[in-house]
Amino acid sequence: xxxxxxxxxxxxxxxxxxxxxxxxxxxxxxxxxxxxxxxxxxxxxxxxxxxxxxxxxxxxxxxxxxxxxxxxxxxxxxxxxxxxxxxxxxxxxxxxxxxxxxxxxxxxxxxxxxxxxxxxxxxxxxxxxxxxxxxxxxxxxxxxxxxxxxxxxxxxxxxxxxxxxxxxxxxxxxxxxxxxxxxxxxxxxxxxxxxxxx
Amino acid sequence: xxxxxxxxxxxxxxxxxxxxxxxxxxxxxxxxxxxxxxxxxxxxxxxxxxxxxxxxxxxxxxxxxxxxxxxxxxxxxxxxxxxxxxxxxxxxxxxxxxxxxxxxxxxxxxxxxxxxxxxxxxxxxxxxxxxxxxxxxxxxxxxxxxxxxxxxxxxxxxxxxxxxxxxxxxxxxxxxxxxxxxxxxxxxxxxxxxxxxxxxxxxxxxxxxxxxxxxxxxxxxxxxxxxxxxxxxxxxxxxxxxxxxxxxxxxxxxxxxxxxxxxxxxxxxxxxxxxxxxxxxxxxxxxxxxxxxxxxxxxxxxxxxxxxxxxxxxxxxxxxxxxxxxxxxxxxxxxxxxxxxxxxxxxxxxxxxxxxxxxxxxxxxxxxxxxxxxxxxxxxxxxxxxxxxxxxxxxxxxxxxxxxxxxxxxxxxxxxxxxxxxxxxxxxxxxxxxxxxxxxxxxxxxxxxxxxxxxxxxxxxxxxxxxxxxxxxxxxxxxxxxxxxxxxxxxxxxxxxxxxxxxxxxxxxxxxxxxxxxxxxxxxxxxxxxxxxxxxxxxxxxxxxxxxxxxxxxxxxxxxxxxxxxxxxxxxxxxxxxxxxxxxxxxxxxxxxxxxxxxxxxxxxxxxxxxxxxxxxxxxxxxxxxxxxxxxxxxxxxxxxxxxxxxxxxxxxxxxxxxxxxxxxxxxxxxxxxxxxxxxxxxxxxxxxxxxxxxxxxxxx
Numbered sequence: 001x002x003x004x005x006x007x008x009x010x011x012x013x014x015x016x017x018x019x020x021x022x023x024x025x026x027x028x029x030x031x032x033x034x035x036x037x038x039x040x041x042x043x044x045x046x047x048x049x050x051x052x053x054x055x056x057x058x059x060x061x062x063x064x065x066x067x068x069x070x071x072x073x074x075x076x077x078x079x080x081x082x083x084x085x086x087x088x089x090x091x092x093x094x095x096x097x098x099x100x101x102x103x104x105x106x107x108x109x110x111x112x113x114x115x116x117x118x119x120x121x122x123x124x125x126x127x128x129x130x131x132x133x134x135x136x137x138x139x140x141x142x143x144x145x146x147x148x149x150x151x152x153x154x155x156x157x158x159x160x161x162x163x164x165x166x167x168x169x170x171x172x173x174x175x176x177x178x179x180x181x182x183x184x185x186x187x188x189x190x191x192x193x194x195x196x197x198x
Numbered sequence: 199x200x201x202x203x204x205x206x207x208x209x210x211x212x213x214x215x216x217x218x219x220x221x222x223x224x225x226x227x228x229x230x231x232x233x234x235x236x237x238x239x240x241x242x243x244x245x246x247x248x249x250x251x252x253x254x255x256x257x258x259x260x261x262x263x264x265x266x267x268x269x270x271x272x273x274x275x276x277x278x279x280x281x282x283x284x285x286x287x288x289x290x291x292x293x294x295x296x297x298x299x300x301x302x303x304x305x306x307x308x309x310x311x312x313x314x315x316x317x318x319x320x321x322x323x324x325x326x327x328x329x330x331x332x333x334x335x336x337x338x339x340x341x342x343x344x345x346x347x348x349x350x351x352x353x354x355x356x357x358x359x360x361x362x363x364x365x366x367x368x369x370x371x372x373x374x375x376x377x378x379x380x381x382x383x384x385x386x387x388x389x390x391x392x393x394x395x396x397x398x399x400x401x402x403x404x405x406x407x408x409x410x411x412x413x414x415x416x417x418x419x420x421x422x423x424x425x426x427x428x429x430x431x432x433x434x435x436x437x438x439x440x441x442x443x444x445x446x447x448x449x450x451x452x453x454x455x456x457x458x459x460x461x462x463x464x465x466x467x468x469x470x471x472x473x474x475x476x477x478x479x480x481x482x483x484x485x486x487x488x489x490x491x492x493x494x495x496x497x498x499x500x501x502x503x504x505x506x507x508x509x510x511x512x513x514x515x516x517x518x519x520x521x522x523x524x525x526x527x528x529x530x531x532x533x534x535x536x537x538x539x540x541x542x543x544x545x546x547x548x549x550x551x552x553x554x555x556x557x558x559x560x561x562x563x564x565x566x567x568x569x570x571x572x573x574x575x576x577x578x579x580x581x582x583x584x585x586x587x588x589x590x591x592x593x594x595x596x597x598x599x600x601x602x603x604x605x606x607x608x609x610x611x612x613x614x615x616x617x618x619x620x621x622x623x624x625x626x627x628x629x630x631x632x633x634x635x636x637x638x639x640x641x642x643x644x645x646x647x648x649x650x651x652x653x654x655x656x657x658x659x660x661x662x663x664x665x666x667x668x669x670x671x672x673x674x675x676x677x678x679x680x681x682x683x684x685x686x687x688x689x690x691x692x693x694x695x696x697x698x699x700x701x702x703x704x705x706x707x708x709x710x711x712x713x714x715x716x717x718x719x720x721x722x723x724x725x726x727x728x729x730x731x732x733x734x735x736x737x738x739x740x741x742x743x744x745x746x747x748x749x750x751x752x753x754x755x756x757x758x759x760x761x762x763x764x765x766x767x768x769x770x771x772x773x774x775x776x777x778x779x780x781x782x783x784x785x786x787x788x789x790x791x792x793x794x795x796x797x798x799x800x801x802x803x804x805x806x807x808x809x810x811x812x813x814x815x816x817x818x819x820x821x822x823x824x825x826x827x828x829x830x831x832x833x834x835x836x837x838x839x840x841x842x843x844x845x846x847x848x849x850x851x852x853x854x855x856x857x858x859x860x861x862x863x864x865x866x867x868x869x870x871x872x873x874x875x876x877x878x879x880x881x882x883x884x885x886x887x888x889x890x891x892x893x894x895x896x897x898x899x
Contacts, residue, residue, distance in 0.1 A: 002898060008891035015884030022877035052592075054558035054624050076871040077559040088871070089653065089687070097812075103871045107878050144870040146315070164874040170882070177870045
């Protein structure tokens with residue numbers, strides 16, 4: 001009987017360690033990636049953050065209102081999402097015309113999405129040094145099969161951030177996604193009746 | 199008193215023991231479950247295709263349902279409006295007119311908006327919308343997409359009944375219907391024009407019903423999900439709902455599923471031999487030798503697309519057909535021609551090279567699909583063929599140093615090699631492509647490369663130039679794998695490689711999709727098709743290109759001219775032989791469908807160009823012009839019907855619901871990515887176990 005608390009303790013430590021590891025990995029990786037980023041902005045090749053990585057940074061995402069500065073990785077496989085927000089390959093390239101889609105985990109990189117407000121500004125920078133400011137226009141909860149949200153309405157410069165919903169759910173394979181849609185600044189001013197924050 | 203206290207003590211002790219025992223059991227149960235969770239949620243596993251993951255997690259939550267540990271996120275699902283679909287198909291010769299009536303019923307006591315996602319064939323020319331409310335019929339108008347959406351939103355918030363049909367992808371449409379009154383329904387009728395498919399003397403027509411088994415309606419979570427809108431456009435209706443998030447409509451049991459009925463009138467224009475429905479039970483009524491009436495027997499939506507196939511008696515199917523129309527001072531013609539079968543000769547020997555991506559991003563479901571596809575490919579080899587398999591991640595390897603004959607032994611070696619493949623490491627495509635494109639001494643007549651990948655690369659342009667510069671007599675066929683492959687890259691790679699692009703969305707589809715690829719690979723091709731006609735006509739490379747033709751397929755041409763010439767000369771090359779045929783354009787049947795089909799094909803070609811070019815505003819305007827002139831739904835135009843009088847009192851809120859069919863699997867991306875980790879869950883249960891361990895230790899010690 002004395003063994004039970006010890007066994008429980010070991011399992012507990014294992015779980016706590018693994019749970020925190022996910023968070024630590026998410027933070028640490030971003031730090032490593034920032035180095036790869038600095039290197040790759042000099043040249044023009046894909047610099048991998050660590051030698052065996054199957055992904056590389058494609059863009060930098062900043063939201064001043066929430067003190068966020070993250071490096072977006074190529075692809076949305078589990079491997080890249082563990083380390084940073086992932087860029088969906090089939091979507092428009094960051095800062096270019098079309099709908100750029102970036103997804104990340106709700107409990108690591110994209111936790112801040114729950115606090116993001118309409119009118120706030122998301123800045124995207126590419127390795128080549130191009131950058132574009134997007135203004136949050138729409139916040140929605142959608143079903144994961146409602147892919148009309150991933151459509152490319154090529155006329156606009158659009159940015160779509162995606163994460164799981166609800167934010168504090170424990171469930172892993174939930175059906176709902178939280179979608180933040182932002183449009184490029186001049187377009188927003190031209191078309192939206194909403195006033196920008198001063 | 200003493201005994202009483204003693205009894206009390208024993209009872210206390212007993213219940214304490216019972217408590218401890220129970221907590222240990224629960225702890226053990228939870229930790230074993232957790233191990234399962236941890237096992238399934240490590241990063242490598244997380245990219246298993248959504249289907250598998252979904253099923254596992256769902257199964258997991260089934261186990262948990264009594265335990266309060268996992269809070270179900272399904273609280274928010276409510277009874278959705280039902281959509282019943284009636285499909286009426288009129289087939290005249292090679293043309294089909296399809297009328298789809300969708301009835302949105304609202305079983306709730308609130309005003310509802312229904313948004314229904316549904317598939318249509320890729321070549322469907324949607325040109326007509328009517329909305330029926332009670333006795334009144336409102337005819338839809340074609341408008342530019344943005345304008346139509348704006349008008350729809352305005353009508354919606356003004357409480358008017360309105361419907362909007364939009365194209366999401368060439369084969370996926372949505373219809374939205376706003377302000378369905380409580381316990382009432384609204385019917386919208388969408389009409390489209392389509393050509394009948396013809397291959398090897400057999401005719402068929404497909405109507406998509408793509409609901410795959412994983413979303414069969416009537417299961418615990420019907421395919422509909424209640425969606426809360428944070429409408430950012432400032433129309434007040436939906437924004438209010440955010441604050442009332444907790445007061446959402448309580449969950450109700452899902453009612454009967456969406457139903458579909460299909461009735462078809464087939465006037466083939468020739469004596470019919472056999473008319474069959476490939477996957478569904480139908481009733482068949484023979485009107486005369488050339489005409490049949492067909493009806494779907496069961497009206498349950500099925501997991502498979504509806505396909506009707508028919509053949510001519512004595513194989514006397516027409517080898518050529520011509521339909522004409524004069525509209526707004528222009529002649530339109532639809533010409534069908536089957537190159538004679540005598541062209542078919544012994545298929546040539548060929549060299550088949552498979553390239554398979556074994557990088558880390560392929561791990562899980564994608565790798566399984568790729569392996570299945572390879573195994574299927576091996577079964578398709580003929581003894582005179584030679585083959586090779588090349589794998590790549592951060593490095594390159596292959597089963598043989600050079601392509602080898604497809605002998606039993608060699609195929610067995612290849613099977614072992616496939617079993618051994620593992621997904622790991624980076625993605626260096628260039629060396630693999632170079633290796634595959636290298637032409638070895640032994641010259642085959644036909645060299646085909648089948649490239650299986652999820653396409654997660656960044657140096658696309660460099661790869662395109664490798665393909666372009668080294669292609670020689672090879673042809674490159676790309677096969678996209680996984681839930682969100684980089685189809686843009688693969689489509690373009692296939693274009694540079696003068697082959698075609700295919701997409702496999704799930705393990706179930708492997709054999710089906712690979713079969714269609716191999717059919718293409720093994721057919722001889724008629725290339726360099728050219729047209730010659732006197733007079734002014736529009737068929738330049740700008741609007742329409744005549745694609746290579748695989749034998750057995752009919753050549754289909756849509757022409758537009760100020761006035762058609764008397765005859766047209768069609769020529770092409772088949773290997774080294776040339777082929778030519780002259781067709782008279784004087785006779786031919788009149789049909790109202792011809793201009794619509796011409797417009798649909800023009801839009802298709804313009805869309806290709808639109809996607810290719812970066813500076814594409816002018817092309818977009820061309821597409822809009824064609825679509826508006828011919829009343830067609832396209833990427834930039836939508837059909838909109840608005841009733842003039844408001845019906846919903848402004849103080850009643852409008853609830854909005856998405857009624858989603860499973861999107862077809864060949865879409866760019868058929869689901870949102872998976873975006874949650876198990877960190878929080880692990881931490882929580884870890885803490886719980888830690889506490890129980892401490893409590894136990896304290897009790898014991």
